[in-house]
Amino acid sequence: MADKNELLPGTLDLLVxxxxxxxxxHGWGLTQRLEQLSQRALQVDEGSxxxxxxxxxxxxxxxxxxxxxxxxxxxxxYSLTRAGRRQLEKEQELWERMSAIITTVLRTA
Numbered sequence: 455m456a457d458k459n460e461l462l463p464g465t466l467d468l469l470v471x472x473x474x475x476x477x478x479x480h481g482w483g484l485t486q487r488l489e490q491l492s493q494r495a496l497q498v499d500e501g502s503x504x505x506x507x508x509x510x511x512x513x514x515x516x517x518x519x520x521x522x523x524x525x526x527x528x529x530x531x532y533s534l535t536r537a538g539r540r541q542l543e544k545e546q547e548l549w550e551r552m553s554a555i556i557t558t559v560l561r562t563a
Contacts, residue, residue, distance in 0.1 A: 461496060461498070461502075465549070466498065466502060466503070466506045467506060467509075467510060467515075467541075467545065468542070468545040468546065468549055469488055469496075470484060470488075470503075470506060470507070470510065470516075471510070471515065471516075471534065471538055471541060471542040471545065472542060472546070473487050473488060473491070474516060474532060474533060474534040474538070475534055475539065475542055477533075478531045478532060478533035479531065479532060480523060480529035480530060480531050480532070481500070481503060481504060481507065481529070481530065481532070482529070484498075484503065484507075484532070485497075485498050485499075485500075485503060507532060510538070511532075513537075513541075514535055514537045514538075515534070515535060515537055515538035515541050516532045516533060516534055516535060516538050517532070517533055517535055518530045518531065518532050518533075519531050519533075
């Protein structure tokens with residue numbers, strides 16, 4: 455949608471890891487939570503989310519388990535692993551450092 459902001463490259467992993475640090479969710483729940491936390495400014499489509507989830511699962515940052523939702527539908531629930539918590543810390547530190555640098559350049563240029 456034209457009125458929705460697109461994620462910067464490389465930020466989806468950081469956002470998903472951060473949301474999962476608060477507790478496990480299925481894919482639809484993740485998209486809804488990201489939209490809610492961004493006050494509807496971000497919209498993550500399935501074509502971006504699921505490849506990111508599979509990639510993070512392959513890297514050992516998250517793990518998945520099939521379970522029933524509250525609506526009695528089968529869904530894959532994702533949770534953060536110990537390696538995922540370490541990766542979240544690294545990515546959050548990098549984001550904070552880079553955003554501070556970019557803010558400095560924008561204010562002084």
